[in-house]
Amino acid sequence: MSYLNNKKKKTYTKLYSWLIIFVLFVIVLFLTKNVYGVLQGERKSQLNREQSEAILRELEEKRDSISSEIEYLKTEKGVETELRDKFRIVKQGEEMAVIINPENEDKDLYINEKQGFFIKIKDFFGDLIKK
Numbered sequence: 001m002s003y004l005n006n007k008k009k010k011t012y013t014k015l016y017s018w019l020i021i022f023v024l025f026v027i028v029l030f031l032t033k034n035v036y037g038v039l040q041g042e043r044k045s046q047l048n049r050e051q052s053e054a055i056l057r058e059l060e061e062k063r064d065s066i067s068s069e070i071e072y073l074k075t076e077k078g079v080e081t082e083l084r085d086k087f088r089i090v091k092q093g094e095e096m097a098v099i100i101n102p103e104n105e106d107k108d109l110y111i112n113e114k115q116g117f118f119i120k121i122k123d124f125f126g127d128l129i130k131k
Contacts, residue, residue: 072078083089
C-alpha cells in the first residue's frame with residue numbers, strides 16, 4: 001500500500017509540477033505583454049513630449065520676434081520706416097525718385113512691331129495652342 005501511495009504521490013507531484021510550470025509560463029507571458037505595452041506607451045509619450053517642446057520653442061521664438069517688432073514699431077523711427085516702405089510716403093520737402101528696371105519692359109512689343117503680318121498670326125495661334 002505504501003508502494004501505491006508513493007507511486008500516486010510521484011504522479012501527482014509530476015502532474016502538478018508541469019501544471020504549475022504551465023500556469024507560471026502563462027502568467028509570465030501575460031506580464032511580459034503588459035510590460036511591453038507600457039514601454040510602447042512610454043515611447044509614444046516621449047515622442048509627443050519632444051514634438052511639443054519643439055513646437056513650444058518655435059512659438060517662443062515667434063513671440064520674441066513679434067514682441068521685438070512691436071517694440072520697434074512703438075518708436076517714431078519704426079513707424080516712419082514702415083510707412084515709407086509700405087506706402088511710399090515722404091516728408092515735406094523730400095522728393096522721391098522711382099527707378100524702373102528696363103529688364104521688366106515687355107520686349108515682345110518691340111519685336112512684334114518689326115515682324116510681318118503672317119509671323120504675328122503664327123505667334124498668336126502658337127500662344128493659344130500652348131495654353
